[in-house]
Amino acid sequence: SANSVYPHHGFYDYDAIGGIVDRVVIMAYDYNYKTSPAGPVAPLWWVEDVVSYLKTIIPTEKILLGLPTYGYDWGEGIDTATVTAKRLQSLKNQYNLTESFDEASMSPYYSYVDNNGVSHQIWLENRASLNTKLEVALDNNLAGVSFWRIGNGFTDLYDLLAERMTGN
Secondary structure (H helix, E strand, O other): OHHHHOOOHHHOOHHHHHHHOOOEEEEOOOOOOOOOOOOOOOOHHHHHHHHHHHOOOOOHHHEEEEEEOOEEEEEOOEEEEEEOHHHHHHHHHHOOOEEEEEOOOOEEEEEEEOOOOOEEEEEOOOHHHHHHHHHHHHHOOOOEEEEEOHHHOOHHHHHHHHHHHHOO
16 A cells, blocks of 8 residues: 555645645655665655655646755764765865765765774765656656755756756
């Protein structure tokens, strides 16, 4: 049932919301978050599942797909930190980050060891991962995309949107 797949969906009356709003932003991020284990912030399969579910309730022309412009830096035994583009560049300048890409979630991630010997993983988005999520919005005829938050200096997203918009 929908309750077992989306156990929190009962908190909102999506049918009523869809009937009265002009647009609704779907927060398709924070699948993994500050207090969860390390992992993708917005795995593609999950974004697709969220859109598939909500478009059965809310008209697609009212749905804005929320995209993240940040990530998280998980370290063993320390508090998880939010990573913006500026913070990522600072970490790249300070440590030897190894970049990888998880095909299952279509998400990039980095690993490094800090000066205290603590192993870290950073999961966030990049041009390729964001493009796949933008394709989900386009393929499902959604009203558009939204993102959290504009001041994070996440130029991959801004450049991608500018290119896609001028292509139309």
